Amino acid sequence: MSQAISRVRGMYDVLPDQTWQWQRAENIMRRLFQQYGYREIRFPIVEKTALFCSAIGEVTDIVEKEMYTFSDRKGESLSLRPEGTAPCVRALIQNNLMASGPQKLWYSGPMFRYERPQKGRNRQFQQVGVEYFGNPGPQADAEILILGQRLWKELGLDAQAHPVRLEINSLGTAESRGRYREALIGYLEGHKDLLDEDAKRRLYSNPLRILDSKNPLMQDLIAQAPLLRDFLDQESLRHHEQLKHLLDAAGVEYVENPRLVRGLDYYGKTVFEWISDDLGAQGTICGGGRYDTLVERQGGKPTPAVGFALGLDRLLLLIETLGLWQAEPLADIYLVSEAGVDAAEVFALAESLRTALPQQRVIQNLEGGSFKAQFRKADRSGAEFAVILGERELAEGVVSVKALKNRDLPQQQISRKELPRFLCENLKK
């Protein structure tokens, strides 16, 4: 036999024992977004490379070294999407969605980045994004954050022992950020001997990122660096204060992190991250902020926007780590039959139950085996009831019903006609 082909590095299969978690999370989110008036948008997995270069920024790591870029047969450069905001904005502009007023959108799908895989970081990963276009005010930021908090609660992540922490900051406008940048570079140039290699490399390309460094030797330097807050324009300050007021009133807890910056160029004013301490180095499960200039820069009409993207892989990893969710049983009713009974009789019984009780999951054992083996399978299926069709039952035109979980209910024989009503009364749903 030849060597089996393995999956691509950094990508993963979601197996039947895990898909229920994905589906549960997706269902909760879909319902929640609907509840807030956000509508789903779907866009391609492949876009022109230029879209990401201009939207995300040429000098970001994502564009410089993490994109899956290739030429199609006509030589056009295409890329697998590394994030969702850029294609979402492209779709918004191309389909002129703003013509019918502000847009509240969400999307979900795979993203691709050529990074070194590690826990909570894969080359294909699932991102869910929420974007609010056309509202410049802090109330839009607030709604996004309130929605986020409710989402964690509905997912079961609001436990006090393992909270998901919200950090917020304001990056101000491009002008105030520019003035701060000058001041920061000036400060860092004055302490060049204390900068590590990464910091030196980024001193002129992306100095704000230096504030994010985890290098313990640089923490003093970072702590004493000038703060962006002191360079903010009046409008950004007021926006930020109003947002905090709305969050306080809504009971959304947050910590201000004056050194929180984002790796994508398009953000301004509000930025935020939700972080867990239970995932190791890749603790950010959700990040986002305001990007008021992106739509115009991409060729659309000036349109303010705010949104976030969450990593579904990381979220599920966290939920699994904390043991928050229990798998649902596979079945409600399990049909056990004797070898001598015609399979056609069992099929007929199973189909009649599925017709009469469409909410119940009916599994018919098709693999034969002793009663012992069949009951073991019935038990493992998590079914509430085993319905038994043996030669005796067949001869008498009845079935036996055994409750697998409720031990107070004795096994009994019931006519086939009565069976659906009996099951319906004794099953919760």
Added chain:
RNA sequence: GUGGGCGUAGUUCAGUCGGUAGAACACAGGAUUGUGACUCCUGAUGUCGUGGGUUCGAUCCCCAUCGUCCACCCCA
């Protein structure tokens, strides 16, 4: 992209100072010839990640490669 740890049964791992392997759980059968979850008994299963080197002989030592994990980096 950089540094380090680890790849042995379906899973988690033990082991062989170089003589081709074990446990637990899981799975299957039985104790109980029509009854699961507890208990007991029995059983099957491994190209010891892949390729090459050293050796009479490599799962073990060496090299490469792939995968995985941790940190850096980056971000969701």
